[in-house]
Amino acid sequence: MALIVKKFGGTSVGTTDRIQAVADKLAAAHSSGEQQVIVVSAMSGETNRLLSMAGEMMPKRADPRELDVLLSTGEQVTIALLCMALIERGVSARSYTGGQVRILTDNSYNKARILDIDVSAISADVENNTVAVVAGFQGVDAERNITTLGRGGSDTSAVALAAALKADECQIFTDVDGVYTTDPRVEPRARRLERITFEEMLEMASLGSKVLQIRAVEFAGKYNVPLRVLSTFEPGSGTLITYDDEDSTMEQALVSGIAFSRDEAQVTVSSIADRPGTAYSILGPISEMNVEVDMIVQNAAEDGSTDFTFTVPRQDFARVMEFLESQKVTMGAREVSGDDKIVKLSIVGVGMRSHAGIASRMFKALGDSGINLRLITTSEIKISVVIDEKYLELGVRSLHEEFELDSDPA
């Protein structure tokens, strides 16, 4: 019988009624003989309630150790309530905090990393037909201090537990019914993918398709845990995320999805001297300002000078521009210019590896729609372009059609 680790996020367990609905679902699977281990988040709103109290105590920055003691109560409430609901339905169930499992982490409070999971108690529960319900997002360090894994940590807990238990699948229940070819709010003809590879999912997630946390996908890829995203509220098989095996590559679509990000701004330093250290002299200080630089492009001109362009998160645009203006003379740059009315648009697909000409199809499709490309970067399975914000919807739809994502694959 299949052993499945199922994770329910904050929205899925956001009210006592929803916890009851999850219990109904699990009880049905239980009576059909499925072996289940459950991971849950805090009820939605609870973490913010706790954070707000912490903010009253320490307005600047909460003590990291005590913050984890506080936040970890959120999931502890959920595990107890869900177990009660299961027991009420005649299903033997048993809750575990991170410490009780024990999920051993390093001692980086607020952003701990899982080092080891002792699955002996949970394995015994599985043997005894008892549903173990585990608090996500939390663990303990070697001194049994409570730690939390940081944002989205519950997905990581579930994947790590599935890896440690050698589960057949890790299912992430959320409020969407799978991973789509692109955002359906932008392209109504977007289609749910039956299947996607870990690498593609990583590219999609990091580009703004916020279905799964990147860390969890990385973890699943590393330990080869088949991961499935599906809806708590709607029936359906969701999207399965696995390794790209030989068979599936044969019929793999060239492009799996179209990702985009509105949270972008572009900065250009023009006619700066092209010599070793130039890039660092610009990006070093910006990194120290705690700004994450994304795309970086440098074009050397004939005269020994170069134009240096990069993108930053939109909310950091103003202070980055201010800083660069103040450094213009020191840097020996002719001009510093920028634009925060731009977006990033990407096509993602493992099919690119073995097929040439995909980039030119992309550029042609956009060009035919009258969209100018301002920046281009490529990786093995992704091509990204920066375009004017106003062309976002048009660009997404053009590419969606060009790569035949509207219709079901053969």
Place this chain on the structure above:
Amino acid sequence: MALIVKKFGGTSVGTTDRIQAVADKLAAAHSSGEQQVIVVSAMSGETNRLLSMAGEMMPKRADPRELDVLLSTGEQVTIALLCMALIERGVSARSYTGGQVRILTDNSYNKARILDIDVSAISADVENNTVAVVAGFQGVDAERNITTLGRGGSDTSAVALAAALKADECQIFTDVDGVYTTDPRVEPRARRLERITFEEMLEMASLGSKVLQIRAVEFAGKYNVPLRVLSTFEPGSGTLITYDDEDSTMEQALVSGIAFSRDEAQVTVSSIADRPGTAYSILGPISEMNVEVDMIVQNAAEDGSTDFTFTVPRQDFARVMEFLESQKVTMGAREVSGDDKIVKLSIVGVGMRSHAGIASRMFKALGDSGINLRLITTSEIKISVVIDEKYLELGVRSLHEEFELDSDPA
């Protein structure tokens, strides 16, 4: 330097503002060099909020193990917030759940008993001038399941911790400023006691002076932990509860306080055959009805019959009467009568042990006020009477005056 264990109840930490106020108080004591270990309850209202969610999951009775997992989050929130407030004030502080301490209990969920406390981590904190903040009310069993100590368990946690640490004093901060000679709402001239013995406190507590939980007082007595009740909100030295040592006995008042209970009803079975087993034949079934019988008096008559009178909690009166009426013929009783308009009035004092005539002074004072005594029971340090409910206030005041409790002791 003195080591003090301080316990703050739910009202004392009922809001984030109140937690800040407690932190102010503790920070002041810290800078004066006092060594402190803190025990806290859940914020007032939190336990009810959690219980109500549990009630939605399991309407009849919550699963005991999962209920403890749920309820223990209440104190965990408080320890984290209080530590943050202390750290914000520059005081080194560190929180501990019951499991982290580790407070080892038996495995009776919802009403666990403390078996052992490992004080090594907390002792190290004391050495390092760090304030340890411990979650009251909770522990773990030998398998690290979370347990709670049941109602009032935080007081017990504090006393047990003080005993294990060999602390100089255990201070229970609450919303009253000490133990009074009687309830000030009934006798405005009631006076705060500077000192009271464990035995007296036990009698006062069990008679309705709900300042401290009985279990905590018993525990303090057993391990000889000086216990002090004092107000979170008002200055003052509160009331110290200790053993009655030789010196203090010399100047001990005869009567320390007057306790009363309105929650009483009286039941009399008249002219029942006076033979072995009579008492059990009446009280056995009542005990099986889960009714707690308090005072019991039996008066044998000349004719070999007896009148059997006892008191029960008022809310159980109707069903006890109904039961006894139905059994009247079987019991061979002439009549079953009862009254739920009665109260119990008691004087408590270790001075009684060595002084005769206190009972007759009590009875005379009540008689002079025109109060009829319906039942009398006595123990070593307590005399209780049952009187008509309407005479409660008059009775309390008469005795308060008779035993000179209004004025300060010499």
